[in-house]
Amino acid sequence: MARRLFLLLLAVTVELSLTGTTVEAFGVNWGTEASHPLPPSKVVELLKSNGIAKVKLFDADPKVLRALSGSNIGVTVGIQNSMLKSLNASVKVAESWVHDNVTRYFNGGNRVRIEYVAVGDEPFLQSYGNQYRPFVIGAAMNIQNALAKASLANDVKVVVPSSFDSFLSESGRPSSGHFRADLNKTMIELLSFLTKHHSPFFVTISPFLSFHQNKNISLDFSLFKQTAQTHKDGRKTYRNSFDLSYDTLVSALSTIGFSEVDIVVSKIGWPTDGAANATSPSAEVFFKGLMVHLEKKTGSLPRPPVETYIESLLDEDQRNLSSGNFERHWGVFTFDGQAKYSFNFSHNPKKVGNAQNVQYLPPKWCVVNNNKDLSNASARALEACAVADCTSILPGGSCSGIRWPGNVSYAFNSLYQQNDHSAESCNFGGLGLITTVDPSEDNCRFSIQLDTSHSASQIPSFFQSWPLLLLFLLFELF
Secondary structure (H helix, E strand, O other), X not given: OOOOOEOOOOXXXXXXEEOOEEEOEEEEEEOOOOOXXXXXXXXXXXXXXXXXXXXXXXXXXXXHHHHHOOOOOXXXXXXXXXXXXXXXXXXXXXXXXXXXXXXXXXXXXXXXXXXXXXXXXXXXXXXXXXXXXHHHHHHHHHHHHHHHHOOOOOOOEEEOOEOHHHEXXXXXXXXXXXXXXXXXXXXXXXXXXXXXXXXXXXXXXXXXXXXXHOOOOOHHHHOOOOOOOOEEEOOEEEOOHHHHHHHHHHHHHHHOOOOOOOEEEEEXXXXXXXXXXXXXXXXXXXXXXXXXXXXXXXXXXXXXXXXXXXXXXXXXXXXXXXXXXXXXXXXXXXXXXXXXXXXXXXXXXXXXOOOOOOXXXXXXXXXXXXXXXXXXXXXXXXXXXXXXXXXXXXXXXXXOOOXXXXXHHHHHHHHHHHOOOOHHXXXXXXXXXXXXXXXXXXXXXXXXXXXXXXXXXOOOXXXXXXXXXXXHHHHXXX
C-alpha cells in the first residue's frame, strides 16, 4: 500500500472557470457506517492536513459535528431516509430537527459552517420504489420553513441528493437524456422548489457503475484515457464517461425546463476492492483523470458542476452490500486513514495525506488451527462472514486469490477484529487460534482494527445475505 503523499483532488478550494461558470470546490463524502470508525477528531485532522474544504455527511452525528466546530470546513448535514415520512407529516418535527442539528451549531465561537441540509440519501434510487418518494418534497419544504423560522434560510440551503439512476438515455446519446418516467412529476416539483430558494441540484455521477452496467462503456473510456474509443452524438464527440453522463443529466434538466439550475456532483468515485477493476491503481488513474479534466477545461460541458464531492473519504465495513461488495471500499483512504495510493496534485505537492497517531488493537490475529479437524471450518467461516466484512475474499476482491484454508483464516480474523480481540470470537468450536504472527499474504492484508471504546461487539448468526451463499461455494471448492 502506498504510504507516500496522498494529495487528492480535494486538496484546496479549486477555482475553475469554464464557459463563464466557476467550479468552486472539491469535497468528500464522510460516511460512518463502520464497526470501528476513526475518531472524528482524527478525521477532521485528516481533512485539514489535505486542505479539504468541504465535507458531506449522511446524518447529523453530534460527535462529528462537534469535531468540525471551528474548522471552517463547509458542511452538508444529512437527513436519513427513515426520517422523511415524519418530517413530511409534521412541521414541528422539522423545527425540532433544525434546532437540534443546525441552529445549535451556529451559536458560539466554535460554530460549524453548515452550508446545506441534504434531505434524504438518494431517496429516488430505483430499487427503493415508492418507499420514500412520496415524502421527499414535503419534508424538504418543512425543513426549509424551519430554517426560515430560525433565521437561517440565507445561510443554509436545502437540497435533495438524487441517484445515478434517476436519469437515463435509452439510446446512449446524451441529447436524448431524460428523467425516469416515474420521477418526472416529482423532479419538476423538486426543481421548482430548488429554483425558488436558489439551491443547487445534488446528483450522483458514477462512471464506475456505468462501466459495470453498460457493455458499451469501456474501462479506458471510464478512466479518462486518451486511447479510449470516443462516443458520438451528432456533431458532439465524447472522450470519457463522465462527460457522457453529465451531459445526459443536463439534457434531462433542460427537457423539463430547468436548464439554468446549478449542479453539484454529490457523489463520484472509484472503489478499490470488491469487483473487477475495483483496484487502487484504477482509482488513482480515475481521480487523476477527473482532476486534470476539470482543471484544464478539456471537456465539452455546457455547465460544469459548481461543486464536486468524492465518494468516499474512508472505507466503511458496515455499508449495505445490495449494490455490490465494492460498496465497502469507496474510500480514498483505508478505514484507519491511510492513503491507498499516491496522487501528485500540482497545486499542493507538500501536503501529508495520512491520519497521524492512530491507535490500534494489539498486533494479534485469529487464524484457523491447522492441527484440528477442519471438516467443519467452512461452515464456521460462514458464520463469521454473516457478521464481519468478508468482501475482500469474494470474487473480484483483493484476497480472492488466497485458497482454503487461508480464506477461512481471513473470515475468522475479520470477526475477531470486529469484536475487539474477544477470546470468544476466535473460538469457532475450537478451530480458531490466536497468533502474533501476521498472516497477511501478498496483497491480501489481514487487518488489525482500531482501538475504540464504543465499538459494538457481535457474535455471529448464520446466513444473512446472498454473498454468503457464494462464499460457501468458494470455501467448499477451495
